[in-house]
Amino acid sequence: MPKVDDLVLFAQVIELGSFSKAAEVNELTNSVVSKRIARLERELGATLIYRTTRRLSLSKAGQVLYQQAQVIAQTSREAFDSVIDFNQSLQGHIKISVPTISGELVLAEAIAEFCELHPDISVDMSLDNRFVDPVNEGYDLVIRTGHLEDSNLVARHILESRWVICAAPKYISCHGMPMQPEDLLKHNCLIYSYQESGARDWLFTRNDTVYPLRVNGSFSTDNAAALRKAALAGHGLAYVPRCLVYPDLQAGTLVEVLPYQVGKVLGIYAVYPYSRQPPRRTKMLIEHIRSRYLDIKHYFNEVDHD
Template sequence: MIGASELVIFAAVVEEKSFNGAARKTGLSNTVVSKKISALEAELNTQLLYRTTRKLSLTDAGRTLYQHAKGLNQQASDAFTAVNELSRDISGHITMSVPTISGELLLAKVISEFCRTYPNITIELRLENKLVDLVEDGVDLAIRTAELKDSSLIAVPLLQSNWVVCASPAYLGSSAPLDSIDDLKQHNCLCYDLQTNGSNEWRFGSKTKSRAIRVSGSMSSNNALTLKKAALYDTGVIYVPKCSVYEELQAGALVEVLSEHQPRSLGVFAVYPYTRMKPKKIELLIQSIKAAYQDLRHYFE
């Protein structure tokens, strides 16, 4: 199927009057340019160019195609120019505070790609699970998974993050039944210390109708990865954000339980201090981060 890239390359060949010139203009090799033109002719089942050792000339079909392709080529050139100019204009430093889970799952990749796109921006990425004071600590942007209270911070919603109760098949097979919330009292519950209401209080349901139960276990941690590894070692039951165990659930290494009960669900937000004019660099970074979260929303919801 003919794509825009083939048409752009064809227009470049015509305008540069050679494969070598088109290769220089598009940043491709001579071989790639030649193969693209041959593939285009094969797809259309017609010859577009007369090739001699000294020059190239258009066939009637080639002239017709060029009339359409040259407009696309100009649009692509204008777009590249606009992006390059934008990249040069956007500069400065951004200090970010992000949760460990999101930092390891997707933000490190997003930030790397963002820095390549905007080479005049530098970013300090802090992976930390505490809620820092953005103004006092000099943080420009933070990612927070929480029920946000009213404040002077501007919050941009990214998505909802659901939690799951899960354990390894071996643990479940050798332990007491786990069919209801009350059954959790009979299990070794490994607690996530970052829960707002206390690590030993596991909550289910909505704000209007919720159920909480006090659990106990042999260990707790403020790091979901640590709890996941403990669960994989058949140590006990964990209640953690779904994104932290998504791949293990898909592989069957961990099994979700109590799925009929509504789990915790917290909003994920990009937050930054209020300013009259939002810096363009912050706006662009939030757009990139939001797109990345949306691409992986199945990990969270």
């Protein structure tokens, strides 16, 4: 019967892409790692890994075993981490990346509050709309808005963020209120160029189906705050996350347009690497951040009713 340690080591060799990296992580020699993988192959009676000077590739038997070995390795890590977490004091450093809008709206204050509650924890918060690579760039936690497809990351859903189209009352009074999406083709649409989808393709719903409408306008920017100021000044219609303009909508300095037809809703997630069980301090920060988002969830995802 193969040893569980050998299965975990096999999974690490594949995840890290080389015998030498697995040896380094486990403080073993390359020859010991090779011998243990050879022993695993011998006990199973099958070749698992094809080795060349440049890369490793899995045999069919190796592919089947790797799927199960991943589960075993992850379960082992979580078991050990849970004990470490139990005895772990709340101290240390957390490096986090957050989007600019949420960072300025809620996260700066929320994270500073967390640090005050836990004085032995320090947090380095970077505001960046770019989706950073948590593993290669050394982030313990990333807060991101959007669709996440990377299977190497764990994404904990926090809430939904709805987008709105809005304009200043004086713009509406001069150019009229759009009554259907196609009316936007006659309007100056202010373009937020920092989007994961086409900046000029605004999303709408019709019969429970989301479809894009390509709009045009004289002004575009990758800065959401600049876009908001242009809309407040009456220069056109802006398509932005609702949380950015919530106070303006409440004050009446901006008016929501086509509220029941805009179709862009994105999830906000707390993201960390799949292979790295977050320490207790990071788990607690996630919970703190989530509670602060939920305190102002009405900024993000409610449709105003007149």
